Amino acid sequence: KNQVEQSPQSLIILEGKNCTLQCNYTVSPFSNxxxxxxxxxxxxxxxxxxxxxENTKSNGRYTATLDADTKQSSLHITASQLSDSAxxxxxxxxxxxxxxxxxxxGTRLAVHP
Amino acid sequence: xxxxxxxxxxxxxxRGQDVALRCDPISGHVSLFWYQQALGQGPxxxxxxxxxxxxxxxxxxxxxxxxxxxxxxxxxLKIQRTQQEDSAVYLCASSWDRPTGELFFGEGxxxxxx
Numbered sequence: 001k002n003q004v005e006q007s008p009q010s011l012i013i014l015e016g017k018n019c020t021l022q023c024n025y026t027v028s029p030f031s032n033x034x035x036x037x038x039x040x041x042x043x044x045x046x047x048x049x050x051x052x053x054e055n056t057k058s059n060g061r062y063t064a065t066l067d068a069d070t071k072q073s074s075l076h077i078t079a080s081q082l083s084d085s086a087x088x089x090x091x092x093x094x095x096x097x098x099x100x101x102x103x104x105x106g107t108r109l110a111v112h113p
Numbered sequence: 114x115x116x117x118x119x120x121x122x123x124x125x126x127x128r129g130q131d132v133a134l135r136c137d138p139i140s141g142h143v144s145l146f147w148y149q150q151a152l153g154q155g156p157x158x159x160x161x162x163x164x165x166x167x168x169x170x171x172x173x174x175x176x177x178x179x180x181x182x183x184x185x186x187x188x189x190l191k192i193q194r195t196q197q198e199d200s201a202v203y204l205c206a207s208s209w210d211r212p213t214g215e216l217f218f219g220e221g222x223x224x225x226x227x
Binding site: 004041042043044045046049089091100101103104105106 | 117146148153154155156157158161169204206215216218219220221
């Protein structure tokens with residue numbers, strides 16, 4: 001069964017600190033892996049999209065990594081800000097014509113002053 | 114429009130009522146998706162349209178759920194005889210003409226069935 005698992009389920013850090021969120025997936029066939037940020041009460045917003053051949057991609061203070069051999073990805077947030085408080089969702093797309101996306105349950109991040 | 118627009122943002126229905134949720138995708142976007150997001154969970158796929166054609170409805174949980182996109186732009190998700198387990202946020206997303214391209218999500222319609 002295609003699955004995406006994320007850890008930790010929730011995380012609290014202090015403003016200015018770094019953190020790393022984990023994603024493991026068992027999705028086949030694999031097309032790409034995405035990280036989304038979802039603020040409370042809002043729709044998800046794309047942070048990064050990585051294909052099979054890419055093993056790292058940055059978007060400002062966000063850096064995603066992908067190890068397609070071990071089927072693991074991480075999202076590293078540098079110098080966290082209060083506005084980073086949100087859910088971060090790992091999403092894997094299966095290949096085969098369109099965006100059949102498999103979503104993880106997300107990691108809820110709280111950044112405290 | 115500037116983004117994906119969904120309405121209503123909030124809907125409270127009594128069990129057994131029918132509801133209709135509307136999605137206005139970004140102008141020109143060919144692909145449109147509906148997702149269901151339970152509290153504390155990631156979104157789950159419901160159905161996919163390419164223009165007016167519903168190419169995949171495998172995620173619709175029962176025959177009480179029906180979606181349409183008659184003119185290839187606005188889409189409506191209809192839920193008949195709502196049940197408490199239908200309570201969730203219903204997200205709509207659209208993408209450009211490449212079906213594997215970036216998805217743009219609306220803010221969702223939160224349905225509460227009493």
